[in-house]
Amino acid sequence: MSLRGRAYIAGAYEHPDRRLPDRSTPQIFRDVAAGALADAGLDLGDIDAVFCDSNIGGLSSLTVSEYLGVRARYLDSTDLGGSSYLAHVGHAAAAIAAGKCSAALVLLAGRANTPVRAPELPENGFEPIYGPTVVAEYALVAARHQYEFGTTAEQLAEIKVAASQHAQYNPHALLPDPVTVDDVLASPVIADPLHRLDCCVITDGGGAVVVVSPEIARSLPRTCVKVLGHGEAVKHAINGGGDLTYSPAVWSGPAAFAEAGLTPGDVDYASIYDSFTITVLVALEDLGFCPKGKGGAFVADGALRSPSGSLPFNTDGGGLCSNHPAFRGGMTKVIEAVRQLRGEAHPNVQVPDCQIALAHGSGGSITTRMGSATLLLGVADA
Secondary structure, eight states, X not given: OOOTXXXXXXXXEEOSOSOOTTOOHHHHHHHHHHHHHHHHTOOGGGOOEEEOOSOBTTOOHHHHHHHXXXXXXXXXXXXXXXXXXXXXXXHHHHHHHTTSOSEEEEEEEEOTTSOBOOXXXXXXXXXXXXXXXXXXXXXXXXXXXXXXXXXXHXXXXXXHHHHHHHHTTOTTOSSOSOOOHHHHHHSOEEETTEEGGGBOOOBSEEEXXXXXXXXXXXXXSSOOEEEEEEEEEEEOOGGGTSOTTOOTHHHHHHHHHHHHTOOGGGOSXXXXXXXXXXXXXXXXXXXXXXXXXXXXXXXXXXXXXXXXXXXXXXXXXXXXXXXXXXXXXXXXXXXXXXXXXXXXXXXXXXXXXXXXXXXXXXXXXXXXXXXXXXXXXXXXXX
């Protein structure tokens, strides 16, 4: 069943604060739900489905729907790490197309110190004693990419520079100051070859979107964004025999493009999960914006730096500079894509005549097990 045109994003809201010491996670859920509903011109009584992951603070769609007072007839707590919320938009669109619900609230909320449940994995009995960390695992990918393809630290730094150029226009960005390639390389090495400025920020906050049926979308006074295509995929450790230089975007991207009837060349704007600079580089290749191994050359010519460049990217500053709430930044990728398609991004970073946007998320670790979700979104028909 194709999702193209079967559902629309009617409301989107990103919590403006990056530090919320006086708000609980449930209170943040209420904040972002209220913001997205107000943006859509709906209220909680119109919502009949709730989507949120189950890994932050022990909350799930069941507990969140109870807290918000939603009489839901459809719930989903799929957990794909940081890509969960992009998957949820696709799942909500599918549920709406199947008649299971008509208006879905997709939410992320949390704080930087909110406990995230550690998965019970087969290797937990022996790998953790050697001290692997998330940044060290992505550093392995960066090192391998450098070895295989000649990618340089300067090329990786270009991704951070592009994000910082955009973040200066975001009044809510945690790191609003532009940086240079030299600044990135001068920052401390956290896990060779990744420097501190190659790593995302960690923030409090969250966001929400409202996904609705075409009938509801047509009844609303505000601009809605059409869901065109959705793809999901996972990559496993393959008992240590896998290639570190690719992610499950090699499958989720083509699935989304096929459903939408589009190609990477049709994309006007890309929101790409940026937990680390290497995360972006690998995704650009895997999603088809450049050949495998050519990501370094692709970003080195400034492709990502300008809203009128060859691939405008993370124009809110992304997770590298603006917001990465509760260790999971996929929701913000959807929200900025919606802003771009509505023409509501900051004037200095608004992509001219933005018609097609890609939002892509990843979760887990690329060296062990990772989930990816890709969305293609478009301007609603007049």
